[in-house]
Amino acid sequence: MSLRGLLRVPFDGLDRFCARAFPPAWNPMAQLGAIGWFLFWIVTVSGIYLYVFFDTGVAGTWRSIEAITHDQWWAGGVMRSLHRYASDAMVVMVLVHLSREWAMDRMRGNHWFAWATGVPLILFIYVCGITGYWLVWDARAQYVAVASAQLLDALPIFGEPIGRNFLDQASVSDRFFTLMVYLHIAAPLLMLLFMWIHIARHARAKVAPARGLGAVILLTLTALSLAWPALSEPPADLDRMPEAVPLDWFYLGAYPVMEKWGAAAVWLGLAGLFALLWLLPWLPPRRTPPAAKVDLGNCNGCARCFADCPFGAISLAPRSDGRSYEQEAVVHPEQCMACGICVGSCPTATPMRSAPDFVAGIELPDRLLAALRREVQAAASGLAGDDRVIVFACEHGAAADAAGGNAARIALPCVGMLPPPFMDWILSRGLADGVMLAGCAAGDCHFRLGDRWTAERIAGQRDPWLRERVPRERIGVSWAARGDRGQREADLAAFRARLPALPAMARGEKRERAPARPFARRAWPKPLQWGAWAGVFGALAFGTGALASWPDLRLLQPDEAVISLSLRHAAHTRVECQPLTPEELMKLKPNMRRQVGCPRQRWPVYVELLRDGFVLYQGQHQPAGLWNDGPSTVLERIVVPAGRQALTVRLRDSGREQGFDHERRIEADLAPAQNFVIEFRGGQWSLRP
Amino acid sequence: MEPALIEWREDFRIGLPEVDQEHRELIDAINRLHRELVVGASIGRVTGALGDIHAAISSHFALEEKDMQALHYAEFEAHKREHERLLDEILDIIDDVTASGSYDPQVLSSRLADWFTGHFRTFDARLHRWLAARH
Numbered sequence: 001m002s003l004r005g006l007l008r009v010p011f012d013g014l015d016r017f018c019a020r021a022f023p024p025a026w027n028p029m030a031q032l033g034a035i036g037w038f039l040f041w042i043v044t045v046s047g048i049y050l051y052v053f054f055d056t057g058v059a060g061t062w063r064s065i066e067a068i069t070h071d072q073w074w075a076g077g078v079m080r081s082l083h084r085y086a087s088d089a090m091v092v093m094v095l096v097h098l099s100r101e102w103a104m105d106r107m108r109g110n111h112w113f114a115w116a117t118g119v120p121l122i123l124f125i126y127v128c129g130i131t132g133y134w135l136v137w138d139a140r141a142q143y144v145a146v147a148s149a150q151l152l153d154a155l156p157i158f159g160e161p162i163g164r165n166f167l168d169q170a171s172v173s174d175r176f177f178t179l180m181v182y183l184h185i186a187a188p189l190l191m192l193l194f195m196w197i198h199i200a201r202h203a204r205a206k207v208a209p210a211r212g213l214g215a216v217i218l219l220t221l222t223a224l225s226l227a228w229p230a231l232s233e234p235p236a237d238l239d240r241m242p243e244a245v246p247l248d249w250f251y252l253g254a255y256p257v258m259e260k261w262g263a264a265a266v267w268l269g270l271a272g273l274f275a276l277l278w279l280l281p282w283l284p285p286r287r288t289p290p291a292a293k294v295d296l297g298n299c300n301g302c303a304r305c306f307a308d309c310p311f312g313a314i315s316l317a318p319r320s321d322g323r324s325y326e327q328e329a330v331v332h333p334e335q336c337m338a339c340g341i342c343v344g345s346c347p348t349a350t351p352m353r354s355a356p357d358f359v360a361g362i363e364l365p366d367r368l369l370a371a372l373r374r375e376v377q378a379a380a381s382g383l384a385g386d387d388r389v390i391v392f393a394c395e396h397g398a399a400a401d402a403a404g405g406n407a408a409r410i411a412l413p414c415v416g417m418l419p420p421p422f423m424d425w426i427l428s429r430g431l432a433d434g435v436m437l438a439g440c441a442a443g444d445c446h447f448r449l450g451d452r453w454t455a456e457r458i459a460g461q462r463d464p465w466l467r468e469r470v471p472r473e474r475i476g477v478s479w480a481a482r483g484d485r486g487q488r489e490a491d492l493a494a495f496r497a498r499l500p501a502l503p504a505m506a507r508g509e510k511r512e513r514a515p516a517r518p519f520a521r522r523a524w525p526k527p528l529q530w531g532a533w534a535g536v537f538g539a540l541a542f543g544t545g546a547l548a549s550w551p552d553l554r555l556l557q558p559d560e561a562v563i564s565l566s567l568r569h570a571a572h573t574r575v576e577c578q579p580l581t582p583e584e585l586m587k588l589k590p591n592m593r594r595q596v597g598c599p600r601q602r603w604p605v606y607v608e609l610l611r612d613g614f615v616l617y618q619g620q621h622q623p624a625g626l627w628n629d630g631p632s633t634v635l636e637r638i639v640v641p642a643g644r645q646a647l648t649v650r651l652r653d654s655g656r657e658q659g660f661d662h663e664r665r666i667e668a669d670l671a672p673a674q675n676f677v678i679e680f681r682g683g684q685w686s687l688r689p
Numbered sequence: 690m691e692p693a694l695i696e697w698r699e700d701f702r703i704g705l706p707e708v709d710q711e712h713r714e715l716i717d718a719i720n721r722l723h724r725e726l727v728v729g730a731s732i733g734r735v736t737g738a739l740g741d742i743h744a745a746i747s748s749h750f751a752l753e754e755k756d757m758q759a760l761h762y763a764e765f766e767a768h769k770r771e772h773e774r775l776l777d778e779i780l781d782i783i784d785d786v787t788a789s790g791s792y793d794p795q796v797l798s799s800r801l802a803d804w805f806t807g808h809f810r811t812f813d814a815r816l817h818r819w820l821a822a823r824h
């Protein structure tokens with residue numbers, strides 16, 4: 001079984017569960033993206049509220065957030081918690097949404113666009129979340145700052161290590177903090193732009209969840225906020241290292257990985273993950289069925305296909321063939337998913353036409369209507385009795401092949417592809433006693449709008465209307481998710497059972513123009529549904545609240561301290577300046593001739609730190625710069641037992657083989673959790689505090 | 690030669706070139722069928738031709754409706770409902786011919802002519818007047 005096949009198993013189960021527990025309009029699985037938009041707005045509104053009371057200077061920020069949290073716990077406190085928990089919920093939503101789109105294989109071929117524009121959204125979410133935890137400037141923020149700097153400094157991008165901004169309390173500046181505030185505001189704006197691009201190819205993208213579902217989400221988050229308010233840690237103090245910090249595992253989960261396996265492991269893991277995500281749509285097996293094709297001879301530019309295409313793949317263009325029409329339909333093949341929904345909308349798509357190989361204004365090259373008509377005729381000739389059913393089934397919902405007996409199944413990419421005149425024709429010509437449409441779960445069409453358009457065409461609310469004279473009891477519309485075969489089988493059985501009892505179809509008889517008669521939904525009894533609601537949202541709330549600050553990440557044991565070793569120092573040049581020989585002088589360009597040559601290359605800096613005679617740290621650091629002519633940089637944090645200790649720190653910055661150029665012995669008495677800074681500066685070792 | 694069943698008249702014109710062109714083509718199609726009816730064409734040929742007319746009328750109505758909506762035609766709803774009723778009717782005509790296995794050319798022809806010109810004279814004419822009054 002493929003990875004995707006495996007991924008499908010839990011989603012099939014979830015879909016079945018949701019079908020039993022939620023009314024179709026409230027099915028969260030069918031509107032994960034819309035839930036994401038809703039959460040985004042919750043985060044935005046609560047963020048704006050917080051910003052009003054937020055002190056953007058590093059000195060006042062912690063206090064201002066304490067005031068918001070406690071002095072107005074009923075407003076600012078709730079807003080703060082909503083801000084945190086809705087952001088966490090967004091991570092959950094993205095994870096489920098992404099896995100589900102993967103499981104449904106909605107990223108291949110022309111679906112790549114939403115996928116590829118979704119991947120950067122993950123990045124933006126994380127920039128928002130990490131900078132957000134930074135802004136509180138408590139002990140957790142301190143850890144986030146120090147650890148983020150360590151992560152970034154592992155990349156060969158920044159000349160000067162960012163970590164030096166967080167070496168100790170004296171190094172902290174407003175400048176860096178302000179940068180974080182800007183990032184925390186700019187990232188969501190960019191994210192909004194990308195969210196919009198993400199759905200730019202979706203006609204009528206669902207960007208708001210059903211109202212009731214939205215209310216339940218907001219209420220759940222509010223309840224969580226009141227029960228388990230978001231709180232700060234003690235204020236940041238870079239002269240100490242917090243023993244442990246509560247982590248938000250949704251946003252900060254990579255940091256423990258770094259603590260355990262190092263920054264390189266994190267970057268490699270992330271690079272691999274993102275490369276995989278990006279490549280996924282293009283990995284084999286590739287499936288790109290040919291795009292819909294317009295036949296100008298049959299198209300008068302009526303715009304129905306244009307109105308119905310769920311992927312904005314059709315536009316109307318000025319007439320190109322000299323006929324007197326103003327417009328014609330044009331398919332953009334790179335955007336077409338080959339769902340066939342446009343075929344179902346075209347008024348020329350009727351099986352009453354006389355030509356054996358008629359073509360409609362728009363058709364799928366892989367599923368021509370003339371062939372479909374022959375297939376229906378062949379299938380009908382194999383049926384007999386008074387409960388003959390022709391089932392049109394899509395490939396994405398629950399299987400309908402359990403039909404058996406007196407039912408014939410005909411596959412379509414989407415039930416929305418079936419032009420309503422086909423239903424009329426089958427029933428009025430007596431090819432079958434009933435026509436069944438078997439699609440995906442209601443509101444969760446693989447091709448987004450096929451279920452909706454089908455239902456509306458039958459109900460006479462959307463062109464092309466199913467003719468009034470077609471008896472609706474003989475049209476069965478079954479919506480069932482892939483994993484929900486029970487519903488499908490029940491629908492089929494109910495449909496076939498009711499057919500023989502229906503009055504014979506009288507010609508010319510007029511009826512109500514009405515929707516197809518719905519099948520009973522196999523939902524659980526109401527109390528069980530309520531229980532499922534409470535269970536699902538309770539569990540989600542509990543999980544979100546818990547993982548937002550638990551378990552702690554332990555940084556130090558109770559009796560440990562930290563030594564921060566920092567230097568930025570240019571070693572001696574490898575070759576001293578020397579007078580040039582006349583031959584050497586002649587080789588230089590005339591304007592470059594000097595009497596003395598000064599090669600710029602420097603020696604590496606070798607550093608050692610010893611504690612009571614044992615080596616705690618040693619390292620050779622190459623000079624920076626293209627010509628190895630810059631300073632060498634060291635920034636190390638070393639955990640040591642607290643207490644009295646004899647330290648020796650020394651470095652070599654010349655070509656000598658033995659001994660050291662700068663050495664210092666230190667008698668230190670380190671308090672638990674102290675951050676003891678040893679820095680090489682201006683040619684000598686200095687200690688802080 | 691048999692005279693045409695429906696003669697094109699200037700007042701069938703409503704003032705939208707693409708719609709008027711289709712009106713002409715539809716009249717031609719019905720006249721062609723009429724000439725076949727009077728010489729006793731087979732049932733299959735007749736229902737086939739009616740099916741083609743059904744398809745052509747369906748897309749004609751779709752186009753006319755698109756134009757009416759684009760122009761914000763005041764009586765769009767009523768006109769659209771009439772289109773839908775006419776589409777029901779032609780299918781009933783086809784079913785009658787199919788079911789009885791025979792047809793009376795005179796009756797069928799006049800039924801078609803009424804069905805067709807009736808709409809011209811009423812709903813499409815009203816659209817014509819409305820369009821003319823706009824200028």
Ligand code: HEM
Pocket residue numbers: 032033034036037094097098101106107111114115116118119121122195198199202204205206207277448
């Ligand atoms: C903030 C995060 C995100 C939001 C708010 C979001 C929102 C949405 C929305 C509203 C839709 C359209 C639903 C519809 O109307 O049919 C959608 C579709 C989709 N999204 Fe996302 N999304 C997010 C992240 C992602 C990510 C990270 C990925 C994958 C890497 C992704 C992949 C997709 C795919 C493949 C589709 C379906 C495209 C199709 O039907 O062709 N999304 N998303």
Ligand code: SF4
Pocket residue numbers: 291292308309310311312313314331335336337338339340341342343
């Ligand atoms: S097949 Fe589907 S995606 Fe392609 S043009 Fe038709 S409606 Fe649009």
Ligand code: SF4
Pocket residue numbers: 294298299300301302303304305306328329345346347348361362748
């Ligand atoms: S629905 Fe058919 S006739 Fe109308 S614009 Fe599209 S292809 Fe042309």
Ligand SMILES: [Fe+2]
Pocket residue numbers: 708712749753813
């Ligand atoms: Fe007309």
Ligand SMILES: [Fe+2]
Pocket residue numbers: 753768772808812813
């Ligand atoms: Fe009309």
